[in-house]
Amino acid sequence: MSQATQFVRSLKLRHLLAFGLAYLAPTAIFNFYGIATELSGGMMALAYLVTLVVMFFTAYSYAQMVKAFPVAGSAYTYVQKSVHPYLGFATGWVFLLDYMLLPMICYLLFGIYMEEYVPAIPTAIWVLLAAGFGAVMNILGARVSGRLNIAVVSAQIIFAVVLIGLITSYVLQGGGAGGLFVPEAIYNPETFNFGNVMWAASILAVSFLGFDAVSTLAEETHQPTVTIPRAILIMCIGAGLGFATIAYFLQIAWPTGYAEFEDPDTGIFELLPRIGGEALNITFFVADQAASILCAMAAVAAVSRVLYGMGRDGLLPKRFFGKLSPRFGTPVNNIVLVSVAALGAVFFTDNLLGATSLTSFGAITGFIMVNIAVINHYFVRLRRRSGMDVIRYLVLPLIGVATNVALWVSIDSSAKMLGITWLIIGVIYLGFMTKGFRRLPAQIRSEDEVGDDESTRSLEVPSADRS
Template structure:
C-alpha cells in the first residue's frame, strides 16, 4: 500500500486522501447510493409495464447488471485509485478514451444530486403543497455539501443512520403487508408465483424490456469504486463491496416488490408515480403512508444525493489532478485539514442548486441514462482490452470466462439498453461527447500528451 508523500508505479499518485473506510462502510455507501426504498420511485411503472411482475423485473435487472459489477470489481483490484471508470478506462484502454469516459461520468453523476433533490420537492408537494421548493433545494444541497467537505468519516455516520432508518421502514412495510395478505386475506390472500412467473407473457421481448426498466434502478453501485483512495486495503475490499451491494439491493427490491404485488395484484390501476405509496397506505394506513413520503423526501434529498455528490466530486478531483479538465487547479485540490476534495464538492453543490431550480426532471433523466450506460459499456471493454489483450491473460478457461466472456456479456446487455434511447437523448448525449472531444484535443495538444501520472504506466 502506498504511503503519504509517495507514489506507486501502478497509480502514479501520492496518497492525499485519508484512508478510513472498511468493506462494511463501502457496502453501506453502495446501498445508500442505490436507495433501499427506491421501489417508491419505480415499482408502479415497472409493474404496469411487466404485467404485475415487478419482482421478476428486479431479478432480471440484477442479473444483467451483475456482469458489469464484476468488471468494476476486476478493475478496482488492479487500479485502487479514485476516479472509478475514468481511471479504469484511462489505464486499461487509452488515456484519451479514459477522459471521454470521465466526461460521460460527469454527465451522469454531476446532475444526479440536483435530480434527486427535485424528486424530493415533488414528493413533498403531496404533503405540503405550498412549501417553497427553492428553499428545500438550497437547504438539502447545503447540508450534503457541508458533510462532504467535512470528510468521509462524517458521511459514513450519516449513511449508517439513513440506512438503518430505511431498513426499519421497509421492515414495517413488510410486516404490514404480510398481515394484510396472509392474516386479513386481502390482495391475493396468500402466496402466488404470478409476480415472478406468468408463462403466457414471458418471452425474449419481455426479458429485454424488463432489463431496460430495471437496470436504470441499479445505477449507482459503481460509485463505491470512487472511494478507493479512502479505503483500507482497497484491492481486496472495493471489488467485493461492489458485487455485495448490488446483490443485497436486488434482494431488498425483490422482497418489497413481491409483497407489494401480493397486496395489490391489480397492477393496471396503479398510478405510475405514486402507486407504491398508495399500496403502502392500503396496507399500513395514513400514518405509514405519510412517514414513507417524508422519509423518501429526506433520504433521497439528503442521503442519496450525499453519496452521489461524494462520488462525482472524487471523479472531478481525479480529473483535476490529471489536469485534463477546465479549472483543474481548483478541482484537483485537497482540503488541508479534512483531506477531502472540498473544492470539487462545493462546485457540485453550487451546480446542483442550479440544476434543481432550472432543469426539468425529464431532461435530467435523459442525461443520466445516456451517461451511465455509455460509461458501463466502456468499462466492460476496458476489462477485455487490458487483461485479455494487453496482459495476455487468456491461457486458461478461467481467464476466458472472467476477462472475455463475462465483460462481453456485460457490454452487450448494456449496449442493448443503450440502443433503446429516444432521439433527443442521443442528441444531448453526443453533443456532450463532442464538447469533451474538443476539450481533450486541446488539453492533450492534439492527442499527443497524457497526464504525468500515466507516463511510463
C-alpha cells in the same frame, strides 16, 4: 505527500457498504415503483432480475479493475489506463452525466414530496436547503457522513422489512392478490412485452449505482484491492435480490396498479394507504426523505472524486479540480460545484422519467467501457489467457458488454440524443485540450513514460494482483 494532496485511508468494509447503500437508497425502489410497474405491465420484479443479471457482470468487471488500479477515478481511470487516455476521458465525461444528474433526481424527489406535505414552501426552496446540507456533510469527509449513512440506511431497511410483513398480513386476509405465491407477479404472459420490460430495466439500472460509487473511495479505504471488490459484489447481489423481493410484494399488494395509477411518479403514495393507512404513508415519507438526501450526498461524494481524478491527470483544470482541502482532506471545490449544479433539479419538476433515463444513459455507457477495459487490460495486454483466465477476463466481460448494450438500446430515444450531444461536447473539449488530439496531458504522459514503449501503455499491475 501533505494532507492537501492525498486522501486519508479511514474507511473499512462496513463504511463502504453504508456508503453504497446510501447511494442506491433501499427506499429508491418505492420512488421507481409507479414508473417501472406501469412500463413493465406489472412485472417490476422481473425487470429488477434482468437488471441484476446485467449488473452482476459489470460489478465483476469493476472488482477486477479496482485490483489493478485502486485509485479514486473509477471508470474514468480504468479505461484511461487500460484502453486509451482519450477513451478514458470520454468515459469519465459520460459518467459525469450520470453522477451530476443523480443528485438532481434525489434532491428533486425530496423537494416534490416536501411540497406535497408543506405546499406553502415551493420545491425550489426545499432543493436549495437539501443541497446545502449535503454539501456541508461532504466537505467534512466520508467518515463523518458515513456515520449518518449507517443510521439512516438501517432505518430504510427496517421500513422495507416491516412493509413486507404488512403486505403479507394484508394479502393473507384477502387483500391484493389474495395469496403469497403468485407467478404472475414475476411473469404475466398477458401483459409481457420484451421491449417494455427492457425499458424498465434500463431505468432501474440507476438503482444499482451504489457498487460503482464504492470504487471512487479507493484512496480512502484500508486494503482497497481486497475490501472494495468484496463490497462491490456484496452490494450488487444483495441489492438486486432485495429490490426484486420488495418489488414482488408490492405487486401482489396491488396486482392491477400498473393500469390504475393516477400519477405513476407518486404511485407509491397510492399503494401504501391500501395497506397501512395514512400512518404508513407518513412513515415512508420520513424514511424516504432522509434516503433522498443521503443518496444525493453519496452521489456528490462520488462525482467530486471522479472530477478530482480527471483534474489530477490534467484533463480538467488542475488548480480547481485536482485540489484537496488542507483542512478537510476532501475536494471542496468539486463538492461545491456539483452541489450548485444539482440545483438544476427545479427544471425537471415535471419530467422525472426524462431525468432518470438520461442518468441511465451515462451509467450504462460507462459500464460498457469498464467491461471492455477488463478485456483489454488482462486478456490483451497482460496475456492472461490460460485456463479459467479465459472465462474471467474474456467471456464474463463480453457478457457484460452484450447485456449492457441490450439495456442501452432500450433507453428512451430522447435521452440517448441528449446523452450523445453531451458526449460530442466532451469530445470537442478534449480536442481543444490536446491540441487537436496530438498530445496527452502532462500528468498522463509522465506516468506512461515509465511504461513499455508507447504513450498509451497501461501502468504496471501491482504484485498482489499478478499473484
